[in-house]
Amino acid sequence: MSTPLQALKKKTNEALGIRPEDAVLSKSYLLVAFAALLIGGILGLLQGLNRAGLLDLPHWFNYYQVLTAHGLLLVLVLTAFFTIGYFYAALSHTLGGLLPKVRKLAWVGFGLKMAGFVLAVIPILMNKATVLYTFYPPMAASPVFYFGLVFIVLGVWMCAFGCFIQVANWRKQNKGKHVPILAYFATGVFVLLFFGSIPVTIEVFMIIPWSLGWVETINVMVARTLFWAFGHTLVNIWYLTAVSAWYVVVPKVIGGRRFSDTLTRVVIFLLVIMNIPGGFHHQIIDPGIAESVKFLHVFMSLAIGLPSLMTAYAMFSVFEKTAKKKGGKGVFGWFKKLPWGDVRFLAPMMAMIAFIPGGAGGIVQSTNQLNQVVHNTMWIVGHFHLTVGMSVVLTFFGISYWLVPYLSKRVLTPKLNKLGVIQTIIWSAGMGLMAIAMHWVGLLGSPRRTSYTTYFDNATALGWDPYLLFLAVGGTLLMIGVILQVYAVVHLMFFAPKGETEFPIAEEEEDAAKTPYWTERWGRIIFVMLLVIAMGYVIPMVEFIVNAPPGSPPFKTW
Amino acid sequence: MNQLIIGALLLLVLALPPVRHLLESIMIVHMHMQMPLLVVAGFLTAKYMQEKLPGFFKKWNRNGLPGILLFVIIMVYWTLPRTMDEALTVPAVEIFKYVSLPFLAGVPLRDSWKKLSVSGKNTVFTGFTMLFFGMGWLYIKSPEQLCNNYLLVEQLTLGWGFVTMAVCMVVYLVYKALVDPSEYE
Numbered sequence: 001m002s003t004p005l006q007a008l009k010k011k012t013n014e015a016l017g018i019r020p021e022d023a024v025l026s027k028s029y030l031l032v033a034f035a036a037l038l039i040g041g042i043l044g045l046l047q048g049l050n051r052a053g054l055l056d057l058p059h060w061f062n063y064y065q066v067l068t069a070h071g072l073l074l075v076l077v078l079t080a081f082f083t084i085g086y087f088y089a090a091l092s093h094t095l096g097g098l099l100p101k102v103r104k105l106a107w108v109g110f111g112l113k114m115a116g117f118v119l120a121v122i123p124i125l126m127n128k129a130t131v132l133y134t135f136y137p138p139m140a141a142s143p144v145f146y147f148g149l150v151f152i153v154l155g156v157w158m159c160a161f162g163c164f165i166q167v168a169n170w171r172k173q174n175k176g177k178h179v180p181i182l183a184y185f186a187t188g189v190f191v192l193l194f195f196g197s198i199p200v201t202i203e204v205f206m207i208i209p210w211s212l213g214w215v216e217t218i219n220v221m222v223a224r225t226l227f228w229a230f231g232h233t234l235v236n237i238w239y240l241t242a243v244s245a246w247y248v249v250v251p252k253v254i255g256g257r258r259f260s261d262t263l264t265r266v267v268i269f270l271l272v273i274m275n276i277p278g279g280f281h282h283q284i285i286d287p288g289i290a291e292s293v294k295f296l297h298v299f300m301s302l303a304i305g306l307p308s309l310m311t312a313y314a315m316f317s318v319f320e321k322t323a324k325k326k327g328g329k330g331v332f333g334w335f336k337k338l339p340w341g342d343v344r345f346l347a348p349m350m351a352m353i354a355f356i357p358g359g360a361g362g363i364v365q366s367t368n369q370l371n372q373v374v375h376n377t378m379w380i381v382g383h384f385h386l387t388v389g390m391s392v393v394l395t396f397f398g399i400s401y402w403l404v405p406y407l408s409k410r411v412l413t414p415k416l417n418k419l420g421v422i423q424t425i426i427w428s429a430g431m432g433l434m435a436i437a438m439h440w441v442g443l444l445g446s447p448r449r450t451s452y453t454t455y456f457d458n459a460t461a462l463g464w465d466p467y468l469l470f471l472a473v474g475g476t477l478l479m480i481g482v483i484l485q486v487y488a489v490v491h492l493m494f495f496a497p498k499g500e501t502e503f504p505i506a507e508e509e510e511d512a513a514k515t516p517y518w519t520e521r522w523g524r525i526i527f528v529m530l531l532v533i534a535m536g537y538v539i540p541m542v543e544f545i546v547n548a549p550p551g552s553p554p555f556k557t558w
Numbered sequence: 559m560n561q562l563i564i565g566a567l568l569l570l571v572l573a574l575p576p577v578r579h580l581l582e583s584i585m586i587v588h589m590h591m592q593m594p595l596l597v598v599a600g601f602l603t604a605k606y607m608q609e610k611l612p613g614f615f616k617k618w619n620r621n622g623l624p625g626i627l628l629f630v631i632i633m634v635y636w637t638l639p640r641t642m643d644e645a646l647t648v649p650a651v652e653i654f655k656y657v658s659l660p661f662l663a664g665v666p667l668r669d670s671w672k673k674l675s676v677s678g679k680n681t682v683f684t685g686f687t688m689l690f691f692g693m694g695w696l697y698i699k700s701p702e703q704l705c706n707n708y709l710l711v712e713q714l715t716l717g718w719g720f721v722t723m724a725v726c727m728v729v730y731l732v733y734k735a736l737v738d739p740s741e742y743e
């Protein structure tokens with residue numbers, strides 16, 4: 001039931017575009033995200049040059065400090081701020097504008113996150129928190145670093161609560177209706193953000209007294225496990241964010257319709273339910289977990305492959321249908337009918353293509369025996385630059401070419417579109433080169449997280465050098481890509497010609513079947529999710545705690 | 559028909575010796591994964607049986623009470639340490655497990671659940687929550703090894719598994735009590 005007032009609101013919302021107050025919020029989040037990209041990108045280049053043996057980093061800003069900052073900026077700040085900015089714009093657009101108190105919550109969240117971020121960065125710059133973005137014990141940073149993390153988590157929670165309030169309010173006023181698809185994605189993402197950050201909060205509260213010296217030792221395995229419950233969830237949060245654009249936005253951009261609404265929602269809640277215990281695939285080499293338990297967890301990880309394969313199927317089906325409607329012929333001929341010259345399509349398309357080898361690599365890593373070969377080598381670094389650095393980030397870039405002008409009430413000019421196409425090509429080439437080289441040199445044994453060294457001219461280590469050179473080449477290309485991308489965002493936000501840009505949301509097929517209402521029952525979905533988490537964690541946790549080795553004192557390894 | 563095939567396949571896979579050995583090698587997986595999956599297998603096949611034998615279910619399970627009672631008895635039986643031990647050592651008991659959980663628990667659960675009133679459902683759910691707390695307490699507090707086949711630490715794990723599940727169930731009950739679906743649907 002929608003009241004006439006609401007129908008009017010919806011109409012004005014669509015006619016006038018986003019409300020200025022909501023636009024400022026999302027624009028602020030996006031600006032922080034792309035600032036993080038710029039700084040993080042520069043640091044990435046420094047690392048690439050170092051690992052190629054071309055650059056010695058000074059002792060006052062050493063490799064591991066750079067690596068900590070690079071990881072945090074790109075994996076936490078860029079992705080979290082983009083995700084929140086994007087979904088808040090989507091909530092505002094599809095649910096008739098943000099409620100004032102929701103907007104306020106999101107601003108409080110913004111402030112908390114920025115404050116936390118400043119607290120975390122100061123010790124990093126002072127070389128007192130060179131613990132890498134995974135920050136697990138026994139390496140201990142200055143307590144200030146962990147206080148910063150607490151504020152960041154609190155900030156994220158504010159945004160999650162804001163989303164829940166907004167969606168609940170909409171549902172109360174639109175009884176019995178399905179939440180619009182992007183708001184449904186947002187709900188899934190914020191449910192994961194909220195529940196996924198609980199374990200890391202527990203971890204940080206274990207670490208704080210230990211880093212302050214109030215307790216002498218810490219249970220390292222428990223802390224690591226809590227970290228990865230969060231770390232892995234974060235990965236699926238970006239993934240789900242990128243997937244939302246693949247399902248909803250890309251079909252509209254190419255002039256098609258969206259894939260089955262029911263299946264889309266099933267993919268979302270399957271990812272929500274199965275995701276958190278997936279963290280164990282980061283601990284395949286860890287002690288204290290029986291082999292049979294690790295084996296069972298492989299199923300959990302591979303189960304996440306199922307929604308991914310469903311997604312791949314869905315995307316290709318949409319592409320083929322749309323291209324054939326436009327006259328594309330043959331088994332592959334329709335490929336040519338896709339709008340390759342449109343950056344809003346090209347960037348996410350390259351992202352999806354990168355996900356094919358990325359996903360295959362993920363399956364390799366989930367396999368116990370193969371994991372032994374690649375664990376902690378550059379292979380892993382290659383894997384996540386392909387998946388996050390390309391699949392997720394390129395999708396975000398593609399989104400920015402319509403989201404930013406939509407927010408700033410400007411338009412994407414053909415010239416800027418061309419710039420975007422060039423950016424996409426440069427980024428794909430750079431990341432592709434770098435990722436292939438990283439995978440390869442990892443197979444040859446080159447370790448990750450290690451500043452350049454020849455190990456006293458050891459022959460094996462010297463054999464890595466030709467591959468590591470590609471890190472510098474790829475890094476340089478990527479730096480050009482970063483500059484173009486940041487330029488595009490700033491231009492679209494402040495300088496592009498004024499005009500109206502649409503928020504592209506594809507419609508369902510005309511003959512689409514009705515989506516069953518049980519997909520809306522989040523209470524049940526969350527209950528099942530909690531059961532799965534309880535099942536997944538109870539075995540290793542009891543083992544780690546009951547048969548705990550002596551705890552570890554804090555270490556400063558740098 | 560689809561559900562029948564999935565249910566039958568699930569039962570078959572669970573009966574494969576390597577799968578059986580893997581799942582039964584860990585105490586909590588034995589009770590909290592293999593057994594519920596057996597119930598699920600039965601639950602899936604139930605629809606086919608309801609269609610084939612409507613008279614039977616109508617006659618013996620008109621208001622859902624006999625069915626749910628049977629379900630509860632079978633479930634409680636299989637939470638006892640003794641029964642798990644016997645399933646591992648006595649082949650006949652193992653066979654009974656593979657028959658009773660799908661067909662005497664899964665099938666009646668499906669036939670009964672929709673027939674129960676809201677308060678009936680809540681009673682069953684609350685009852686299981688209390689049972690889980692109780693069993694958790696038993697397995698955590700017992701100073702002795704209760705099963706010949708499983709070590710003390712496995713028993714503790716199972717106990718904590720019961721407790722964490724019971725906590726999830728409480729969360730759900732609280733959610734049920736606080737949120738009125740008619741505001742949304």
Ligand code: HEM
Pocket residue numbers: 040041042044045047048051067068070071074075078132133134381384385388389393447448449450451471474475476478479482
């Ligand atoms: C500007 C382009 C980039 C370059 C040149 C670059 C390069 C590198 C290099 C050389 C490493 C260090 C490998 C090691 O020693 O273990 C690294 C690590 C890492 N990069 Fe990037 N990267 C770039 C972009 C990104 C992006 C866009 C993301 C994610 C959104 C990202 C996430 C990470 C993470 C999480 C690490 C691991 C840090 C750690 O092991 O603690 N990078 N990158």
Ligand SMILES: [Cu+2]
Pocket residue numbers: 231232235278279281282
């Ligand atoms: Cu993961």
